[in-house]
Amino acid sequence: MPRSGLSTAIGDYLKAIWTVGQGGRASTSALAERLSVSASSVSGMLARLQAQGWVTYERYRGAALTERGTAEALRLLRRHRLIETFLIEYLGYAWDEVHEEAEALEHAISDRFTERLADRLGHPTHDPHGDPIPTHAGGLPRTPDVALDDLEEGAVLTVARLRTQDPTLLAHLDELRIRPGQVVTVTRCAPPAGVVYVRVEDEDVVVSREVAAVVRGAVGERGASGEGGVLGKGGA
Ligand SMILES: [Zn+2]
Structure with a gap:
């Protein structure tokens, strides 16, 4: 075919x-x-x-x-994510507006167009959601994938990826300034169950566990509220 x-x-x-x-x-x-x-x-x-x-x-x-099916899926994902990046960087789209456009365009462009696009964009490894862009050869760049809702109080996460395509959810996270590259600190886990309290740029925000689950990244150093510093106080 x-x-x-x-x-x-x-x-x-x-x-x-x-x-x-x-x-x-x-x-x-x-x-x-x-x-x-x-x-x-x-x-x-x-x-x-x-x-x-x-x-x-x-x-x-x-x-x-199959191997052939995987190659084709990655080829389409490469197109999709390059198009999303282009729409945001060159055409002024908001990052929650691009998915539908990319869904349509990815089937219309040629491999040549795709590679010209990659050239013009400077061969990005990740799209604006933080999703890895498969390489021309079909490789997949590594992406930190620890979920915000798995972290304990005091943990710091450098956001790498928002693992959702839901435009409403993406817009919500954007409003909270939870974006790839952002550093967030878990200030409180419970109670009540079902929400996570986080600090984003000196502002405290509350997100549901469901929302926190799509926020993925790499764990940084623990915050100043860790138990370590208290140990000496009551010693012996
Ligand atoms: Zn998309």
């Missing part, structure tokens, strides 16, 4: 399997939810994709990408 002839629907499935499966298997139900279609249409499509060599599919275990 010529690459340019690959249908939009097939490409969207391959990307969804990549994203949902995290490099492994993606269940039919998770794919149905992600693509907003019924489980039976997912099953039908997965059987087709298997016949064409893009995935291996077992009825009750879901689908995994």
Whole structure:
């Protein structure tokens, strides 16, 4: 099958399997939810994709990408994330506005256009959400992936990635100034359960655990409120 002839629907499935499966298997139900279609249409499509060599599919275990399917998913992700970066850096889009545009454009541009774009952007390794941009050769740049909701009081996180495509959620995080590159400190974990208190640029904000779970990054040094300094006081 010529690459340019690959249908939009097939490409969207391959990307969804990549994203949902995290490099492994993606269940039919998770794919149905992600693509907003019924489980039976997912099953039908997965059987087709298997016949064409893009995935291996077992009825009750879901689908995994073949080597060929993985390469195609990464090729589309590379396009998608380069386009998002371009829209923000050159066309003045807000970072929560770009996903839908990129979804449409990624199927329309050629490999040549993609590589010209990469050149012009200076070969970025990550897009504005902090998602890694697959390389031309199909490699994936490493990205720190510790979740904010897994951290203890006093922990410091340098945000690397917002692991969501939800425009409302991205806009919310942007308003709180929780963005890639930002350093946030967990000031309190509980109570009440279900929220995380964090400090962002000297301002205290509260986020739900659900929101905190998409904020990923690298753990920095512990904050000044750690237990270490108190030890000597009551000693002996
Ligand atoms: Zn996107």
